[in-house]
Amino acid sequence: MVTLKINEHEVKVAEGTTILSAAKTLGINIPTLCNHPDLCVAGNCRVCVVEQKGARTLVASCATPVSEGMEIQTNSLKVRNARKHIVELLLSEHRADCTKCYKNQNCELQTLANEYSFGEHIFLDLVEDHNYVIDRSSPAFIKDDSKCIRCQRCVRTCAQLQHVSAIAVSHKGSEMKISSFHDRPMSHVVCTNCGQCVNRCPTGALTEKTYIDQVWDAIYDNDKHVVVQTAPAVRVALGEDLGYDPGERVTGKLVTALRQLGFDSVLDTDFTADLTIIEEGTELLTRLKKVLVEGDKTLALPMFTSCSPGWIKFIEHKYPHMLPNLSTCKSPQQMFGALAKTFYAKKRNLDPANVVSVSIMPCTAKKYEADRPEMRSSGYKDIDYVLTTRELAVMIKQAGIDFRTLEEGHYDSVMGVSTGAGVIFGATGGVMEAALRTAYEIVTGRPVPFKNLNIMPVRGMEGVREATIKIEGTMEEWRFLEGVELKVAIAHGLVNANKIAKAVSQGKAQYHFIEIMACPGGCLGGGGQPIPTNADIRQKRMEAIYAEDMHMDLRKSHDNPEVTAIYQEFLEKPNGHKAHELLHTHYTERESY
Amino acid sequence: MKNKGLTKVDLIFETVDVRKVMQKAFEMTSEEIIQQVLESGLKGRGGAGFPTGLKWKYTAAEKDPDKYIVCNADEGEPGTFKDREILDKVAPKVYAGMAIAGKAMGARKGFIYLRGEYRFLLPQLFVELHKFHKMIAEIGYDFNIEYRMGSGAYICGEESALFESIEGRRGEPRNKPPYPTTSGLFSKPTSINNVETLVTAMMIIEKGPLEYVKLGTKDSRGSKVFSISGDTPIPGIFELELGMTVQQFVNEFGDGDTKAVQVGGASGFCVPRKKFADTIIGFEGVPTGGSMKLFNSSRSMYNVLHNYLEFFTEESCGQCTPCRVGCQQLFKGIEKVKKGEAKSTYLNELVKLADTMKVASKCGLGQSVGNAFKSIVENFREEIIY
Numbered sequence: 001m002v003t004l005k006i007n008e009h010e011v012k013v014a015e016g017t018t019i020l021s022a023a024k025t026l027g028i029n030i031p032t033l034c035n036h037p038d039l040c041v042a043g044n045c046r047v048c049v050v051e052q053k054g055a056r057t058l059v060a061s062c063a064t065p066v067s068e069g070m071e072i073q074t075n076s077l078k079v080r081n082a083r084k085h086i087v088e089l090l091l092s093e094h095r096a097d098c099t100k101c102y103k104n105q106n107c108e109l110q111t112l113a114n115e116y117s118f119g120e121h122i123f124l125d126l127v128e129d130h131n132y133v134i135d136r137s138s139p140a141f142i143k144d145d146s147k148c149i150r151c152q153r154c155v156r157t158c159a160q161l162q163h164v165s166a167i168a169v170s171h172k173g174s175e176m177k178i179s180s181f182h183d184r185p186m187s188h189v190v191c192t193n194c195g196q197c198v199n200r201c202p203t204g205a206l207t208e209k210t211y212i213d214q215v216w217d218a219i220y221d222n223d224k225h226v227v228v229q230t231a232p233a234v235r236v237a238l239g240e241d242l243g244y245d246p247g248e249r250v251t252g253k254l255v256t257a258l259r260q261l262g263f264d265s266v267l268d269t270d271f272t273a274d275l276t277i278i279e280e281g282t283e284l285l286t287r288l289k290k291v292l293v294e295g296d297k298t299l300a301l302p303m304f305t306s307c308s309p310g311w312i313k314f315i316e317h318k319y320p321h322m323l324p325n326l327s328t329c330k331s332p333q334q335m336f337g338a339l340a341k342t343f344y345a346k347k348r349n350l351d352p353a354n355v356v357s358v359s360i361m362p363c364t365a366k367k368y369e370a371d372r373p374e375m376r377s378s379g380y381k382d383i384d385y386v387l388t389t390r391e392l393a394v395m396i397k398q399a400g401i402d403f404r405t406l407e408e409g410h411y412d413s414v415m416g417v418s419t420g421a422g423v424i425f426g427a428t429g430g431v432m433e434a435a436l437r438t439a440y441e442i443v444t445g446r447p448v449p450f451k452n453l454n455i456m457p458v459r460g461m462e463g464v465r466e467a468t469i470k471i472e473g474t475m476e477e478w479r480f481l482e483g484v485e486l487k488v489a490i491a492h493g494l495v496n497a498n499k500i501a502k503a504v505s506q507g508k509a510q511y512h513f514i515e516i517m518a519c520p521g522g523c524l525g526g527g528g529q530p531i532p533t534n535a536d537i538r539q540k541r542m543e544a545i546y547a548e549d550m551h552m553d554l555r556k557s558h559d560n561p562e563v564t565a566i567y568q569e570f571l572e573k574p575n576g577h578k579a580h581e582l583l584h585t586h587y588t589e590r591e592s593y
Numbered sequence: 594m595k596n597k598g599l600t601k602v603d604l605i606f607e608t609v610d611v612r613k614v615m616q617k618a619f620e621m622t623s624e625e626i627i628q629q630v631l632e633s634g635l636k637g638r639g640g641a642g643f644p645t646g647l648k649w650k651y652t653a654a655e656k657d658p659d660k661y662i663v664c665n666a667d668e669g670e671p672g673t674f675k676d677r678e679i680l681d682k683v684a685p686k687v688y689a690g691m692a693i694a695g696k697a698m699g700a701r702k703g704f705i706y707l708r709g710e711y712r713f714l715l716p717q718l719f720v721e722l723h724k725f726h727k728m729i730a731e732i733g734y735d736f737n738i739e740y741r742m743g744s745g746a747y748i749c750g751e752e753s754a755l756f757e758s759i760e761g762r763r764g765e766p767r768n769k770p771p772y773p774t775t776s777g778l779f780s781k782p783t784s785i786n787n788v789e790t791l792v793t794a795m796m797i798i799e800k801g802p803l804e805y806v807k808l809g810t811k812d813s814r815g816s817k818v819f820s821i822s823g824d825t826p827i828p829g830i831f832e833l834e835l836g837m838t839v840q841q842f843v844n845e846f847g848d849g850d851t852k853a854v855q856v857g858g859a860s861g862f863c864v865p866r867k868k869f870a871d872t873i874i875g876f877e878g879v880p881t882g883g884s885m886k887l888f889n890s891s892r893s894m895y896n897v898l899h900n901y902l903e904f905f906t907e908e909s910c911g912q913c914t915p916c917r918v919g920c921q922q923l924f925k926g927i928e929k930v931k932k933g934e935a936k937s938t939y940l941n942e943l944v945k946l947a948d949t950m951k952v953a954s955k956c957g958l959g960q961s962v963g964n965a966f967k968s969i970v971e972n973f974r975e976e977i978i979y
Contacts, residue, residue: 043768044912046953057952057960063768078952082915085949089918122942123922124929150911169763169911172746174921176911 004070019061019072020048030074031083031112033090034151035062036200037534038520040160045151046086047112050074058082087116092123094203095132095146101204106531108202109149130174137185139371140193140364140527141208143167148178148205154197161520162494164314166191178205181593190317190592192494194310194518195364195388195527208364208528211385212395218356218384219262226356227344228263229336229415230254232270233362233426233523234389236544240530240537241393242403247540249548252408257396258360259409265348268411269359270418272332272339273425273434275566276307277557279583280329280431281439282574284513285478293480300324302489302504302511305431307331309369310518310527312587314494319501320589328584332425333359333366334375337382338582339415343570347414352378358385360392362426362526365518374585388528417562420453420549427545428492428522429458429465432515436469436488437556443471443478453555459546461521461539463496464489466511492517492525599841600834602808602816604796605789611685612728614799618693619732621798623653626697630794632802634814639665639750639787640857640882641957645794648784651774653698655782660700662691663759663778663785666707667743667750670858671904672884675818676788677711678830683792684718688725688738690791693798695736698784703738706755709745747908751956752777752785754910765912766956789818789883809835813875823855823887824848838878840869842885850889853972858884859901860961863894865972894973895931901965902927909958916959919950923966927977937978940970 001012006023013022018041023030034045043063050061053071058079061072073079091113098104132146152169155178159165166189170179180189198206218226239248258266284303290296306312306327315322330338336359341352359366363386369375370383387395396403411417421437424430433455440448448455448469457467469486471478489511491497497516503509519525521538524545554560571579618626631646652660664687668676680687691703707714722738729736741759743749749758753767756778777783786794793815797805809815813835822828825846833842843851854864856879864872864879872878888897902924911917926943929935947963954960970977 041768043955044914046914046955049953057954060768060955065770081945082949082953085919085946086914086953089914089922089946092922093918123946124925124935126918126921126925129921129925149914150917152912169765172748172911173905173907173909173917174911175907176909176917 002066002068004066004068004072006072007074013066015065017066019050019059019064019066019070022066023061023072023074028074030061031115032062033108033112033149033202034153036153038161038200039153039156042152042156045090045149047083049079049082049086051076051079084116085122087112088122090149091117091121093126093130094149095127101147102207102210103204107204135186136209137187138191138193138368139187139209140367141186141195141198141206143186144205144207145177147203149203150176150178151202152178153200153202154178154206157196157200160495162192162194162196162518163498164190164192164494167197190590192310192313192518193365193368194494196519198364198527199529199531199533208388208390209367210391211367211387212391215358215385215387215395218358224354224356225264225348225350226262226358227265227267227340228258228358228360229267229269229272229333230258230360231333231362231426231523232273232423232545233526233529233541234360234392236426236524236541236548237362237529238389238393241390242396246537247544249544250403251548252410253403253406255409255411256406257401257403260401260406261395261399263358265412266409267336267415268418268422269332269336270422270425271415271560271562272335273422274419274557274560274563275335275583276329276332277421277434277438278563278574279579280305280327281435281442283327283329284435285439285442286575288512289480302514303327305515307425307431308516308518308523309363309365310494311497311516313365313368313590314497314518315501316587316590317592318498319505322501322505323587323589325504326587328586330375330583330585331369333361333386334369334382334585335583336415337370337375338377339566341378341380341382342582343566344415352380356384357382358387359383360387360389362389362523362529363519364388364527366528377582390528390530393530414562414566417560418552419554419557419560420552421555421557422560423548423552424545426523427459427542428517429460429490429515430522430545432458432488432490432513434557435513438558440469440471441556441558443475443481444473445475446473447556452550454546458488458490461535461542463493464491464499486513487511488513488515490515492522493520494518599837599845602832602834604816605679605792605818605832606682607796609686609796609799611689612732614795615689615692615729615732615734618696618798619734623697623699626693626798627653629797629802633797633805635790635793635797635805636813636876637787638789638793638817638882640670640860640880642876642880645786645790648774648786649694649697652700652782652784655775657782659781660698661778661781661783662694662698662700662703663755663783664691664703664705664788664791665750665752665755665785666705666711666788667755668708668711668788669747669750670860670882670884671901672822672855672858672886673820673882675820675830675883677714679788679792679818680711680714680718684721685725686792686795687788688722690786690795691738692729692734692736693795694784694786694791696734698782700784701735701737703736704741704759704778705738706741706743706749706759709743712742715740746910748910748958751958754956755785756783765910766958768955787882810873810875810877812877817881818883819881819885820883821846821885821887824851824889824892825887835875837874838870839864839872839874842874843869843887846885847887848889851887852890852892853888853894855884855886855888855897855965857881857964858886859904859965860958862964863968863972894969894976895927898927898966898969898977899924905958905962913955913959915950915954916962919946919954919959920962922946923962930978940974940977944970
């Protein structure tokens with residue numbers, strides 16, 4: 001333990017603690033910008049400088065570890081002057097058109113400016129001296145360099161959490177900027193569109209590409225029938241943008257709000273999540289049989305999940321030789337889209353040309369996924385618009401809806417019934433758990449041998465997790481699996497996905513089935529979720545997801561009556577011809593550099 | 594004021610039997626070598642002036658079996674060209690300094706980070722390095738030196754940015770602590786020394802510290818190689834004993850019309866004529882890594898400052914706010930004042946900004962931009978405004 005004084009208060013903290021954290025234990029708040037709890041220390045914005053007795057210069061409290069006998073002042077004249085200057089300097093290179101900015105009122109620079117820089121600006125405006133460009137090339141997000149304050153949170157996110165490094169620092173001095181490979185547009189670089197950078201950008205330099213106006217236009221168009229689907233992770237996070245604490249489940253209010261916004265039908269991605277389990281579970285069991293029993297060399301094991309479009313783009317760029325290992329199942333969003341303009345339209349007696357399909361997703365990569373040329377199996381663009389959780393919150397505010405007073409609504413039918421297995425898709429390990437609940441029962445005729453169906457070994461926040469499930473007492477058809485130890489692995493965050501993919505690629509890992517989610521925590525930590533994000537917030541969202549699961553009457557995908565019905569009425573059988581046509585896809589090898 | 598006057602010295606370029614020195618050092622213990630360097634009072638010759646003996650002592654005290662000696666030959670300070678001359682003329686003495694440092698600290702590996710523009714020196718340097726390796730192996734040293742090339746960024750002369758560059762990353766300074774002596778190159782204990790420092794240390798071992806402390810003053814022991822340029826009839830490289838005043842320096846090197854001397858390059862201080870007699874060149878007065886630029890009355894100090902600020906605006910790594918944006922503000926700011934588009938009192942705001950840059954920047958680059966800015970604005974304010 002180390003004893004030091006901060007603003008004359010003595011405090012004892014563990015060795016290696018930063019001055020910033022030590023101050024926090026005393027309830028002393030030091031402003032920060034480049035610092036982010038998910039990322040390594042940068043110490044480059046200098047907003048958090050404090051005065052250390054005896055030191056030649058001020059020190060960055062986020063980057064300086066405490067030492068015995070240290071005496072710190074966090075609010076001395078010297079500190080205040082420097083901090084005001086730093087905020088003013090940042091503002092001088094930032095296009096501060098706040099009222100036009102998407103991040104207005106959720107901007108860390110704006111908050112600091114409110115505290116330190118009211119009145120006339122001291123310094124010259126440097127924005128016009130730079131030839132800033134706004135990169136709108138990506139379907140998922142917009143990169144506006146004129147709002148960038150070079151804190152490099154995005155750079156660290158992309159490298160440290162996602163192992164992608166689509167963006168990095170280029171040039172130096174006044175020309176220093178956050179750039180892509182050879183300054184290419186973001187649509188033409190190795191970027192997964194995961195949006196984790198967007199989640200951590202303190203200003204409006206990185207924002208999702210919004211489709212709010214297009215969705216309003218569709219809603220107001222009387223010729224259009226607008227269906228909306230909501231992803232599982234949205235219901236445990238939307239509240240954060242509407243004044244609730246993290247971890248609040250707002251499913252019923254979410255449904256009512258969507259109805260009040262004017263959507264013609266409010267449906268649930270969880271339904272196609274259940275459908276995904278049937279398709280993907282069947283695919284896995286079929287692959288196991290063909291590879292293990294029949295010795296089929298054309299099929300690859302282990303099988304990777306394919307729900308996360310960030311992960312899909314990652315493997316297409318980085319491990320294209322392993323594309324055969326990916327499940328051919330579309331993501332629940334895209335399964336929903338394909339069915340909305342076929343099965344649903346038919347059922348509701350609608351011309352699919354007049355159906356507008358909107359999805360509310362915790363994700364920016366879903367915007368890219370919806371634009372993929374493969375995603376038109378209905379004959380139309382299967383999903384017309386993807387909105388993030390954040391965009392939906394904006395729409396709810398625009399409509400003047402008092403969210404707190406809304407009644408609990410229920411999803412419409414068809415394609416609105418779901419099970420707990422569909423809900424847990426929103427958490428890392430959830431797809432695995434849902435798949436096991438179903439596959440185990442198909443093979444053995446009995447539920448998974450875990451209390452309350454909760455398969456605890458696959459849950460948690462550890463980056464890479466492994467579990468083994470022994471299959472015993474198999475039914476006749478699945479006798480070949482008798483006594484087999486089904487080996488599964490789970491990874492979330494692409495840096496962890498890369499660890500597993502690399503191990504599989506090098507033949508160092510013996511798994512049957514692997515779940516990968518591109519974002520930390522799974523979809524609940526997605527790039528479209530409310531800002532800010534940190535481990536604590538993600539943990540609360542995860543707890544809410546599992547609470548939602550426990551709360552459901554049905555907990556297993558194969559128990560979903562609408563799923564059973566859709567096979568009888570429309571899809572014929574799992575992995576059947578029609579299912580393949582609508583619910584499965586293929587992948588594309590992409591460049592890497 | 595008492596001072597040492599101007600005395601030319603021949604220590605750095607003196608011809609010595611390097612093998613003999615290496616033999617002598619080989620027979621000394623690590624503690625003896627470090628003790629001698631400590632007693633000599635030698636301070637880093639790159640400009641910052643950290644006591645070399647202490648740096649070596651700290652590095653030697655680290656337990657890690659892998660340590661590095663890095664020679665900083667990324668000579669980038671405007672107006673400095675002495676390291677090039679040292680490497681060109683007495684490279685074996687540089688290598689010897691590194692090997693002795695290696696022995697003192699228990700390091701077996703050394704890197705020389707050479708300024709990109711000095712690439713033309715390499716063929717000859719390699720020939721001499723090959724001979725040197727052979728010679729010290731015969732004596733019994735286990736030490737090896739490799740070259741790494743810079744690519745033209747001024748910031749890579751900053752020690753931790755230099756490490757980043759050698760490690761294959763963008764040259765950006767690191768947070769300190771940890772300092773290089775505990776976690777430097779490849780996160781290993783590292784002693785990074787300027788070219789001239791290493792040669793001086795080697796000469797201290799050769800002559801003994803008692804001989805060395807006869808030169809210089811209490812705060813600035815020994816002699817120093819100066820790179821002299823600007824309005825002088827005799828530009829070039831001169832080794833002088835430390836402790837002279839700027840006046841004595843100008844008497845020797847000036848053209849009779851010297852109005853200011855920029856001591857220490859763009860990151861150093863500007864000394865105006867009225868302060869020549871009272872200012873000692875050294876750590877008790879104006880420290881310098883060797884750059885001495887003389888300006889006569891035909892020069893506009895606005896242009897001088899403008900040139901320095903343009904340099905810093907380009908050469909800041911851009912990582913931290915005070916340096917990246919502060920340099921641009923100072924640069925654009927004096928332009929506005931000169932053109933009459935900003936009030937002359939705006940200079941006062943800029944001086945305050947320079948103070949912030951000094952205390953809040955991440956590394957020595959941003960921290961020293963204010964030196965030239967303030968000393969020129971304070972002494973030549975009318976030239977900046979009118």
